[in-house]
Amino acid sequence: MEKKTTQLLAVAVVAIVVIAAVAIIFWPDGDGEEKTLYWTPVPPKDQQANFVSGAIDAGVSWEPYCSDSILAGDAHVLKWSGDIWPNHPCCVLAVKTSYLSSNPDLVARMTRAHIEADLWVVDALAHPDGANYTLLMQIGATFSGRSTDVVAAASEHIGFSYGLSSEVIDYLEEFTQMFIDLNQTSLGSYASVEDFVSNLLDTSVIDEAMAVQPSETILGTVNLGFLAGDLHQFARVVAMNSTAGGGETFYEKFGLNVIAVNPAGYVNGPAVMDAFAAGVIDVGYLGAPPAILKKLNVGTDIKVVALANTEGSAILAVDGIGSFNDLNNKTVATPGPGSIQHLLFLVYAKEQGFTVKLKGT
Amino acid sequence: MSGTYSSKNQSMSRKAVLRRRLQNITIIIISLTAFILFWWGLAILLDLQYLPPPDEVFDAFIKSFTTPDPNIGTTMDQNIVASFQRFIQGFALAFVVALPLGLLMGFVPWVDTFSRPIVEIFRPIPPIAWVPFFFVAFGAFWNPVLTVFIGVFFPLLTNVILGVRSVDESLLDAARTQGAGRVLLFSKVILPFSIPYLMTGVTIGMGVGWMCIVAAEWFGAIGGGVGYYILVQENVGMYPNMFAGIAVVAILGLLTVSLSGYLEKIIRRRMGMS
């Protein structure tokens, strides 16, 4: 081979390495405008480690991950989601519309089991000295893999209510409007936001649920989906627990054989919606925003029949960040577009006068 | 002047070569058109929200370049730049590690015996399996780079080793009778001989690297990224956008692989080793 070709090759190799190095060092990081905030996608379960390593200055996540970082001293709360949106709905119980039409009784029973479990949780939390409270903490610890202290702290900031009140309806309409304003969705064939939300909800199921009687025999099988590690769905965890149910699960009490299709839980709300679309689950627990987004954008036909929880999320920050305004030019971790935490963060940041950009842009 | 001079490309006249090339291009156009029509028909027939027809995907494709995505905030060219950065960084890293290691493994037996078990343990692990670990261990910047690295490293290594092993024994004999010792055998015969094989590894690696990008950007998309774009669009249910993103990755993969293949051809020709 000619010396020239060797040289050419050597130059090419050096060029590749140099370009890589330049790309690492010199690529522009952002404009540094007045009051800008940079978000980066980090799953809540990884946010604590990122606080510690200094990769992020703040993070939005849901319980138990909030209490995780707080109790470990790795971050403190800037804002609870309830401070920004008091009593806002978060996770919901949803059912495939076609399944609801063909199995109204099973859905009613499912909802009733959910309500009973929810009431059990509320009662247990109201009596911290009681045996049920201890049991609840244990259930939570086993489920989330966290200590009972964390579970206890987390439970304080989650509102466990199931009703689809007018406040809930208003919030859902607000969320939908926010998504539209952000250009992340459009109404399509729905006449208005109110029209959409009333189509999204089926408020009659709760009433039917209250009329249901327990059953000795199993009346039907239900395929259930839910999120992994999400303490918002505590009611579901309790409903599946036979100790709390006094010898049988809440589902069995009302005559249901509930199959957890993905026992470890789906990774996020959109995945639960995909499972609905694929026909893999009949009933599911997921966040309201993914339900709204995918129902609007994809047309996945589901109905929200009950609430699973309110609030239960927070914006945390590392030491040195005293208030939200200190976050100028800082990096904030979020679970990513489509989640309520991301929406909360976007809306609140804009309200505080920030321009929000993806980190690295 | 004695001896005859023969040229390799005498089998077809220039005109015939051109005609053949035109034929091939026509067939390719027909094939792609058939594919798009089939897709269109299927989309209309099945009428599924998650299978958009080609025109919607095309619109989304164009729009992604002109308008920043409402969810991520970047335009597609920004995404491409971000992904490309990672791609190059991961690729360069793989190159810098695989080339010397491959040369040593091919040439020095004990290095091969030592390294091979470790290499073979890691080789079958798909890059995507590493992503969550890389994210937690190395952070949002290095995660995608290392994922591309893992994907590209193994084909590069394999081809370099193959190159070293494929040297004709007669070339080594000839070099020996010219006075070359072990070191010179390596630098003057084995090294140049294995360069075309290295280039083959590079071409293969290019394709693999882009396949890793989506997995790579699952947990790390500083400045955006085409892989991350695809993920987010799926999450929020914007399927025309998602397919547009997939098309972008496909095009990027095609371009880089073709470029590398072309470079490989040139190098082989210049080295007289076609």
Next chain:
Amino acid sequence: MILSIRDLKKAFPKKDGEMVAIDNFNLEVKEGEFICILGPSGCGKTTLLRIVAGLETATSGVMLLNDKPIVKPGSDRGMVFQEFALFPWRTVRKNVEFGLEIKKIPTNKRTEISQRYIDLVGLKGFENYHPHQLSGGMKQRVGIARALANEPMLLLMDEPFGALDAQTRNLMQKELLRIWQETKKTVIFITHSVDEACYLADRIVVMTSRPGTIKETFQITWGRPRDRASVEFANLRKTILAELEREVFSSPATITGVERD
């Protein structure tokens, strides 16, 4: 300068015992001689050449080049291969200069030397061609120039024209003689072809089949170029052919064996 081979034995270890390729081989080569080694397939002639080149080692026996034992390959014993073995990524000039680069000869001296040998083998004008652009005959010219550029004491040629067509082969034989007469090298030339040996050699050594040893030696005192059509040439060829045929048909090993053991 003399190449002295005494009681050379080469055995290869096999599954059951060993396979003796060469045994009791004795040969003295004088300076400037053109020796052809002729033998049936598998008789060990290529192995012998490789031992002289230093690419293989003898099991026992003595091999001395100017009273110094041969231990490893070196540019003092240039070799030309049947399959040419040119470095495909190097041009003609760069191939010829290969050994000179190893000797760290400075660039302009290298160019001078390589040009001399390129011209000698008749490839002037083709210095910047790559091997794949050359015909078989031209490639072998490069091989010869490459070996000669190191000014070796011995030129070892392992069936160098075996891969060429008959016409090119005849041409190359003539060319080789011309080059040899100009450079006055000592040549050990391995071949299958009786005709080729008769045309080229001062001395023809006929080997037995495996284990190879010297069967017969023919000293040729004719001048060059030799007339293939002449009666003497035909007689010599007939005689040697008869010797060879007896060897070939007497040993089962040579019928099934390959050339290189």
